[in-house]
Amino acid sequence: xxxxxxxxxxxxxxxxxxxxxxxxxxxxxxxxxxxxxxxxxxxxxxxxxxxxxxxxxxxxxxxxxxxxxxxxxxxxxxxxxxxxxxxxxxxxxxxxxxxxxxxxxxxxxxxxxxxxxxxxxxxxxxxxxxxxxxxxxxxxxxxxxxxxxxxxxxxxxxxxxxxxxxxxxxxxxxxxx
Amino acid sequence: xxxxxxxxxxxxxxxxxxxxxxxxxxxxxxxxxxxxxxxxxxxxxxxxxxxxxxxxxxxxxxxxxxxxxxxxxxxxxxxxxxxxxxxxxxxxxxxxxxxxxxxxxxxxxxxxxxxxxxxxxxxxxxxxxxxxxxxxxxxxxxxxxxxxxxxxxxxxxxxxxxxxxxxxxxxxxxxxxxxxxxxxxxxxxxxxxxxxxxxxxxxxxxxxxxxxxxxxxxxxxxxxxxxxxxxxxxxxxxxxxxxxxxxxxxxxxxxxxxxxxxxxxxxxxxxxxxxxxxxxxxxxxxxxxxxxxxxxxxxxxxxxxxxxxxxxxxxxxxxxxxxxxxxxxxxxxxxxxxxxxxxxxxxxxxxxxxxxxxxxxxxxxxxxxxxxxxxxxxxxxxxxxxxxxxxxxxxxxxxxxxxxxxxxxxxxxxxxxxxxxxxxxxxxxxxxxxxxxxxxxxxxxxxxxxxxxxxxxxxxxxxxxxxxxxxxxxxxxxxxxxxxxxxxxxxxxxxxxxxxxxxxxxxxxxxxxxxxxxxxxxxxxxxxxxxxxxxxxxxxxxxxxxxxxxxxxxxxxxxxxxxx
Numbered sequence: 017x018x019x020x021x022x023x024x025x026x027x028x029x030x031x032x033x034x035x036x037x038x039x040x041x042x043x044x045x046x047x048x049x050x051x052x053x054x055x056x057x058x059x060x061x062x063x064x065x066x067x068x069x070x071x072x073x074x075x076x077x078x079x080x081x082x083x084x085x086x087x088x089x090x091x092x093x094x095x096x097x098x099x100x101x102x103x104x105x106x107x108x109x110x111x112x113x114x115x116x117x118x119x120x121x122x123x124x125x126x127x128x129x130x131x132x133x134x135x136x137x138x139x140x141x142x143x144x145x146x147x148x149x150x151x152x153x154x155x156x157x158x159x160x161x162x163x164x165x166x167x168x169x170x171x172x173x174x175x176x177x178x179x180x181x182x183x184x185x186x187x188x189x190x191x192x193x
Numbered sequence: 194x195x196x197x198x199x200x201x202x203x204x205x206x207x208x209x210x211x212x213x214x215x216x217x218x219x220x221x222x223x224x225x226x227x228x229x230x231x232x233x234x235x236x237x238x239x240x241x242x243x244x245x246x247x248x249x250x251x252x253x254x255x256x257x258x259x260x261x262x263x264x265x266x267x268x269x270x271x272x273x274x275x276x277x278x279x280x281x282x283x284x285x286x287x288x289x290x291x292x293x294x295x296x297x298x299x300x301x302x303x304x305x306x307x308x309x310x311x312x313x314x315x316x317x318x319x320x321x322x323x324x325x326x327x328x329x330x331x332x333x334x335x336x337x338x339x340x341x342x343x344x345x346x347x348x349x350x351x352x353x354x355x356x357x358x359x360x361x362x363x364x365x366x367x368x369x370x371x372x373x374x375x376x377x378x379x380x381x382x383x384x385x386x387x388x389x390x391x392x393x394x395x396x397x398x399x400x401x402x403x404x405x406x407x408x409x410x411x412x413x414x415x416x417x418x419x420x421x422x423x424x425x426x427x428x429x430x431x432x433x434x435x436x437x438x439x440x441x442x443x444x445x446x447x448x449x450x451x452x453x454x455x456x457x458x459x460x461x462x463x464x465x466x467x468x469x470x471x472x473x474x475x476x477x478x479x480x481x482x483x484x485x486x487x488x489x490x491x492x493x494x495x496x497x498x499x500x501x502x503x504x505x506x507x508x509x510x511x512x513x514x515x516x517x518x519x520x521x522x523x524x525x526x527x528x529x530x531x532x533x534x535x536x537x538x539x540x541x542x543x544x545x546x547x548x549x550x551x552x553x554x555x556x557x558x559x560x561x562x563x564x565x566x567x568x569x570x571x572x573x574x575x576x577x578x579x580x581x582x583x584x585x586x587x588x589x590x591x592x593x594x595x596x597x598x599x600x601x602x603x604x605x606x607x608x609x610x611x612x613x614x615x616x617x618x619x620x621x622x623x624x625x626x627x628x629x630x631x632x633x634x635x636x637x638x639x640x641x642x643x644x645x646x647x648x649x650x651x652x653x654x655x656x657x658x659x660x661x662x663x664x665x666x667x668x669x670x671x672x673x674x675x676x677x678x679x680x681x682x683x684x685x686x687x688x689x690x691x692x693x694x695x696x697x698x699x700x701x702x703x704x705x706x707x708x709x710x711x712x713x714x715x716x717x718x719x720x721x722x723x724x725x726x727x728x729x730x731x732x733x734x735x736x737x738x739x740x741x742x743x744x745x746x747x748x749x750x751x752x753x754x755x756x757x
Contacts, residue, residue, distance in 0.1 A: 029371060032320065037312055044313070081493035087317040087337060090371040 021050070022076050023102060023173045024067045026083060027057065027091040034088040038065065041086075045079050047071040051104070051170030062090065066172045095173050102173040106144045106151050111162040113138070121161055128154045139164065147171075196324045197222035197355040200288060201230045203331035206363055209259050211235060211250070211612050213243040217263025218303060220290025222355035224261075235612065235641065238633040240267050242605035244274020245631070248283045248345075249602075249609030252592050253567060255406070257284045257339050258609060264291045265303030268349070269310065273599060275345045276314040280596025281427060282402055284343035286334045287311075293353035294322065307349045316344030324357040329365040336367055341374025342403075342491040374490060378507030378515060386462075386486045386503045387519035390418075393460035393484070395528040399423040399443060402595070403465015403489060404431030407509035408588040411464070414513045418520050420462075421532055423451045425472055426580050428465070429591040434584035435564075440532065442584075444472040445732045446577040449539035449746060452732070454532060455480050456739040462486045465509050468499040469596065478737025488512050541581060543745050548723045549699055551578050551650035554706075558620055558648060559583045561707040566618040567592065567610045571603035571627030574656035577728045579622040601630030604647065608634060611643035618644050618710060625651040625679055625719075635689035638715045646709060649682055649719045652726065660727045664742075676724075686717035693717045 028034045035054060042049055050068040057064040069076070076094065083092045095102070108130075112118045118140075125132065125142055128150065134141035144154050148171065155166065194202070200223055204212070211233045216224040227234055237243040240262040247258030262271050268289040278285045292301040308320040317337050319330050327350070334346040390396055398420045404411055408431050415422055415438050422432045423443050432439060441448035443455055455461065461483040466472070473479040476498060487494070487501035488509060495504040505512055543552045555578050564586055570576040570593040585591045592610055594602040607621040628649050638645050653676025662670050686693030692714060696702050702720060709716050729744030 032322075033308060033312065033318075036309065040313055078493065078497055081497075085491070085493055087369060087372045 019070055019072055020096060021068060021070045023095040023100065023171060024069065024076075024080070025093045025095065025173055026065045026067070026089060028063050028065060029088040029090065030056070030061045030063045031088050034086070035065065037086055038083060038089070041079055041082050042067070042069060045071070045075055045082075047075070047079065051168070053170040053172050066170070068171050093175065095175060099176040100173050101176060102147055102171045103145055104148065104151060104171045105169040106154070107133070107167045108142045108144065108155070108158060108163060109165040110140055110142070110158045111138060111164055112140055113161070117161055121158070124157050128157070130154060194358070194361045195222065195226065195355065196327055196350065196357050196359065197226040199324075199327050199359070199361040200331065200350065200355070201226050201232060202361065203328050203363060204232060204259065205230070207331070207335045208256065212259045212261055213237055213246040213250070213609065214261025215240050215243060215263070215267060216261075217267045217290065219264035219292055219352045220261060220267070220288075220350075220355070222352065223288070223290065223350075234261075235608070235637065237605065237608075238636050239631065240270035241273050241601065242608070242631045242634045242637070244271045244285065244287065245277065245599075245602050245605035246609035246612075247285045247287070248274060248278040248281075249569065249592050249606035250613045251284045251343070252281075252405070252606075253589050253610040253613035255589065256613070257286055257335055260285060260287045262287065262289050263303065264289060264307065265305045267303075268307040269305055271347075272310060272314060273597075273601075275311055275347065277594050277597045277599045277602060278345040279314050279316065281594065282343050283345065284338040285345040286331075286338050287345060287347040289347065289349050290355065291320070291349050291351045294351045295353070297351065307347070311347045314345070315347050316342075318347040318349070320349045321351065321354050324354045324359045327354070328361060328363045329368060332365055333367050333369060337369070337372060341372075341376075375492065375506045376490070376508045376511060378488070378505045378512035380515075382503060382505045383512060383515050384519065386488075386505055387516055389460060389484050389486060389503055390462070390516075390520060390523070393523075394525060395458045396460040396462070396523065396525065397421050397423060397440070397454045397458040398462045398464060399425065399455075399466060400428040400431045400464050401425045401466020402427030403509055404428045405588045407465070407513060408432070410510050410513040414517045417517050417522070419523050419525065419529075421454060421529070423454060424584070425466055425469075425595075426593060427595045429580060429584045430586065430588045431465075433586035435586060440536070442580055444469075444474065444738060445734075446581070446728050446730065447732075447738070448541075448581070449730055449741065449743070450532060450535040452730070452738040452741055453535050456737075457531070458483050460484045460486065462488065463499070463501075464488045464513070465490075467491075467494045467497070470498075473499060474732045474736055474738040474740075478739055538748055539746055541746075543726075549697070549702060549720060550723045550726050551575055551652065551720075552582055552726075553699065554648060554650055554702055554720045554722065555579055555582045555622060557702055557706045558622070561710050562618065562620065566590070566620050567607075567614060569593065569603045569606040569610060569619065569621045571621075571623040571630075572598045572600045573624045573627055574652075574660065574726070574728050575622050575624045575650045578650075583622065600627035604628060604631045605634050607645045607647070608637055608641075608643060611641075611645055616644075618646070618713065621645060621647045623647055623649050624656060625649055625653065625675055625682070626655045632685070635686065635691060635717070639690040643715055644713045645715050647717045649717065650722050651679070651682065651719050652722045652724045653679065654724055656726070657728070659725075663725070663727070664731075665733070682717055682719035691715045691717055694719065696720045
């Protein structure tokens with residue numbers, strides 16, 4: 017049994033209670049939701065939720081099938097193993113103690129292509145987008161200066177090309193079974 | 194028309210003619226509309242019983258069962274019934290009242306988060322927020338409950354929505370883009386299944402609750418292919434228990450033949466079942482040499498517990514005939530010889546060298562009815578005895594809480610069955626423990642003079658728990674003794690206006706059972722039976738189905754050998 021991190025997109029009808037049912041399924045099967053994001057999709061009345069969960073592969077397959085059974089769930093895609101892009105957004109407030117620190121912080125931020133969104137005498141707020149690795153690296157670089165506050169949106173993900181026959185989302189397998 | 198009137202109109206359009214329920218403040222507009230409705234309402238004395246009766250109504254008839262309850266405690270009382278229906282895939286639509294929309298979330302009088310509470314125990318649920326949605330929601334609820342893998346659906350309707358006037362239109366479209374059950378089996382998978390079956394030398398067909406809708410197809414399939422058949426607790430009646438190819442029930446309290454067939458088969462077709470742990474025992478020892486063909490309408494059941502080598506998602510009514518077309522009469526004489534030898538060696542047996550035992554009582558009922566009745570059971574030892582000694586031969590006639598194991602199911606289930614199959618006798622096999630969990634429904638039985646005979650096999654203890662304590666807890670009988678405080682069940686029945694009998698011995702039992710059944714009147718028959726009787730064979734929890742404890746089922750020769 018191998019525990020992997022899975023990025024799962026669930027397309028749902030925009031109905032009250034649907035998120036509770038999905039979260040309940042993850043909880044019941046012992047999955048820890050690392051991050052979760054929900055917003056409207058391209059179609060009206062349809063939302064897309066993206067979960068990052070860690071758990072055993074076999075169990076996740078079962079969770080996906082159970083999700084598919086929910087009446088208000090339209091589609092479930094496990095991006096793991098397929099080519100996909102993922103991003104998240106982070107706001108990070110760091111303390112600035114000396115003029116030297118300020119220069120150094122700004123230099124690092126530039127390398128990460130982080131944008132300054134608020135400036136005070138002793139505080140800077142950055143906005144960063146990217147994948148999980150970049151987020152973690154940026155946090156690590158800012159740690160020595162003193163991170164005051166940090167907010168992350170949770171990951172969103174998209175399979176690279178729907179037309180690419182090599183891209184096999186788990187949905188196909190669930191349907192065929 | 195008002196929302197409440199629209200609810201009843203919509204139910205009428207779904208073909209509902211009976212509803213089981215209990216009124217209360219938040220559902221009073223619906224009960225007011227009921228006053229003028231042709232729909233018959235059965236007033237139960239506890240909402241849980243209403244849910245069980247509706248559940249059993251579906252199980253016995255194939256028509257969606259309907260239950261009403263009020264907000265808060267009324268709705269929470271339904272929860273056990275909904276969970277029971279969910280586990281056994283029974284189509285129920287429950288309609289609950291709730292406090293007016295504006296009061297939801299304010300901890301108003303008799304308010305509970307019914308939508309939140311019932312989510313995990315329903316196939317789907319609704320909280321109605323706009324009266325105009327009511328006709329569509331009710332139509333969807335019946336569709337969802339009864340199609341694909343059936344299950345309960347709850348509709349929570351705030352009181353002001355019930356009272357609101359609107360232009361009701363019932364020609365509405367379903368709006369369920371995420372709901373498309375797979376009914377038609379995949380041709381390629383069916384072909385693969387047929388190839389596997391044709392290669393097998395020791396095949397077996399195991400039928401579960403899904404088989405209740407496909408009894409005719411199963412019969413044809415078995416007659417055509419000559420395959421041996423195991424029926425699970427939920428599958429009883431889907432293939433006649435007494436038929437030539439029947440091996441009986443598998444699992445924890447299954448027959449020796451069925452469990453040996455599972456252990457030794459080289460191919461197992463699971464049809465309309467979910468490989469419950471009470472059926473499989475330890476998974477690694479379940480059908481270890483078999484290619485598993487799993488046919489089910491719910492893809493989530495495939496390879497959930499037992500890995501399916503050939504999965505087929507679809508309705509048995511579609512898949513079995515198509516599979517049959519690819520098969521011939523299987524040449525499996527050696528396998529049948531072995532199976533028949535086991536059958537002969539391990540018939541049902543129990544010892545009568547003691548006071549009256551539950552098994553004989555249950556057998557007397559089978560003999561007296563000729564098996565031509567509806568059987569409902571409570572949960573416990575008597576349930577297993579009934580499954581083995583009183584399995585019915587027709588689909589939808591053996592009603593028991595299999596998945597959830599709900600004590601208190603059998604008595605209200607008998608009520609649901611009596612309304613589903615008017616004129617047919619109903620026998621409720623109960624224990625003295627579980628019968629008390631919904632005993633108040635004797636009033637409902639009295640009121641409608643339903644032809645229900647409740648047979649209490651009264652051993653004065655919680656028998657199944659006692660059996661486990663004797664076998665696995667060093668005879669430390671913790672909190673299982675009931676006899677010192679059981680009511681006089683005959684007097685209790687009489688207090689409710691029913692005929693009541695206390696029966697103490699074999700002769701009386703043999704005389705009274707046919708006599709009481711012949712009256713066609715509701716009655717409670719309380720049989721005082723041997724306290725320490727145990728259900729055998731038994732596969733201890735966590736063991737494999739090949740590791741049965743035989744107890745009374747041990748062939749007499751073997752017992753003799755042991756005592757030497």
